[in-house]
Amino acid sequence: MNAPFLMPPRDFNASGRRPGLIGRSLVRKVMQAAEVARVERLSGPFVIVDLCGPAVRATRWSAGQRASLIFDQSLAGRTYTPFGWDQEGERVRFMFHVHGKGVASEWAWQVGKGDACGLVGPAASIETPRAGTGDxxxxxxxxxxxxxxxxxxxxxxxxxxxxxxxxxxxxxxxxxxxxxxxxxxxxxxxxxxxxxxxxxxxxxxxxxxxxxxxxxxxxxxxxxxxxxxxxxxxxxxxxxxxxxxx
Ligand SMILES: Cc1cc2nc3c(=O)[nH]c(=O)nc-3n(C[C@H](O)[C@H](O)[C@H](O)COP(=O)(O)OP(=O)(O)OC[C@H]3O[C@@H](n4cnc5c(N)ncnc54)[C@H](O)[C@@H]3O)c2cc1C
The missing domain is CATH 3.40.50.80 (Nucleotide-binding domain of ferredoxin-NADP reductase (FNR) module)
Structure with missing residues (x-):
């Protein structure tokens, strides 16, 4: 349950980055479909979404990656950090901070099992600190x-x-x-x-x-x-x- 946190109103004036005609056709070429296998709502504005499907299975997930997730016909992507992939490669997890002012936040707040989204990537993002060291x-x-x-x-x-x-x-x-x-x-x-x-x-x-x-x-x-x-x-x-x- 998300209570007592209330999602802030969407900022419709926010300058959402949306691809133009050429950008959209490029995204269509590389985007793959993924399905929501599970949704876990943590305290406050945090939602964990597990994705599954052939695109997830075909990917080598590892620490320090990023992936672009796409939620609607605008094909505007938002970047998230994959974690918690299972050994069989059946599922990968994403954690959303629902700050309340964009397509990704709105999607994560309302998403349910069986919903779909687009997946582009993953790509390298940043080397993560090594656990158990001074990092x-x-x-x-x-x-x-x-x-x-x-x-x-x-x-x-x-x-x-x-x-x-x-x-x-x-x-x-x-x-x-x-x-x-x-x-x-x-x-x-x-x-x-x-x-x-x-x-x-x-x-x-x-x-x-x-x-x-x-x-x-x-x-x-x-x-x-x-x-x-x-x-x-x-x-x-x-x-x-x-x-x-x-
Ligand atoms: C490599 C990388 C990895 C990332 N990994 C994660 C992740 O694992 N989990 C995660 O929650 N986010 C992650 N982000 C951040 C996420 O991509 C942005 O917060 C994104 O802008 C959210 O999209 P939106 O559609 O909700 O808002 P947008 O439409 O992009 O933004 C609308 C407005 O909200 C503002 N805004 C955006 N994000 C925040 C925020 N967090 N708090 C307050 N205001 C904000 C923007 O400045 C803009 O004014 C990552 C970003 C990058 C580049």
Whole structure:
């Protein structure tokens, strides 16, 4: 059940990135159909969708990938992180943060078993932190699947620091997926909370990797705060006012 969280109204003015005529014909060529095998609604705005079908079976899923999911005739894709594939290759999982302002959020909020969507990919996205090492992951509500894809539930999320709009809802959802030891820090509009994030990440040593994901603005600011480092990997998952980052 999703209660007591109420989905925010859809922002119909958001500049959704939709492919033109040529883009749509390219998408049609590479897109494959997938079927929803199972839907799991976590606390708050988080939904796990298991996909199955020939396209899922034919794919080699691995940590650190991304895939484009397509929900309607516009063929506008949204990027998500696969995790939890089974050994037989029958199913793969995607975790949706339903922020309430786009085609993907709307689809995930209403999706049911047996529904269909389009699948393009996967492709390489970002190398995930190695579980049980000094590597750390920074992210937000959109980075839970990244942690799970890298097996960071094996250390109960100790290697994760997340920023969140609603700390308690994210903590509940993290507990439900085995990441209960992750640090969660409340997001502030002026990004001043990133000083706290920086302290939480200060222990990452020279031989360890730091992976920054989630909100482009936070990644940029954190990078500035820490100074240049070859051991930092970054991948922006969303940016205020922009749709459909890949
Ligand atoms: C490599 C990669 C992997 C990703 N993996 C995941 C994943 O596993 N799970 C996941 O939930 N997301 C993931 N994302 C992020 C996801 O693709 C975006 O959040 C996407 O924009 C959501 O699509 P939408 O149709 O709901 O909103 P859009 O139509 O794309 O955006 C509408 C408006 O909402 C804003 N917006 C977008 N995302 C958010 C957000 N999270 N919070 C607040 N405002 C937002 C946009 O800036 C825009 O103004 C990933 C992105 C990338 C690039």
């Amino acid at each position: 750390m992951l920074f992210g937000d509500e959109t980075s839970i699947a990244t942690a799970l894809s890298g097996g960071l539930d094996r250390t109960q999320g100790r290697q994760c620091v997340f920023e969140a709009t609603d700390v308690s809802l994210l903590r509940q959802a993290l507990s439900e997926v085995g990441l209960q030891q992750a640090q969660v820090i409340a997001r502030r509009p002026d990004l001043s909370h990133l000083d706290e994030v920086r302290s939480a990440l200060a222990g990452v040593g020279d031989s360890s990797n730091l992976t920054l994901t989630g909100n482009a603005r936070s990644i940029q600011r954190l990078h500035q705060l820490r100074g240049p480092s070859f051991a930092v990997r970054t991948k922006a998952y969303w940016s205020p006012g922009k749709s459909g980052l890949t």
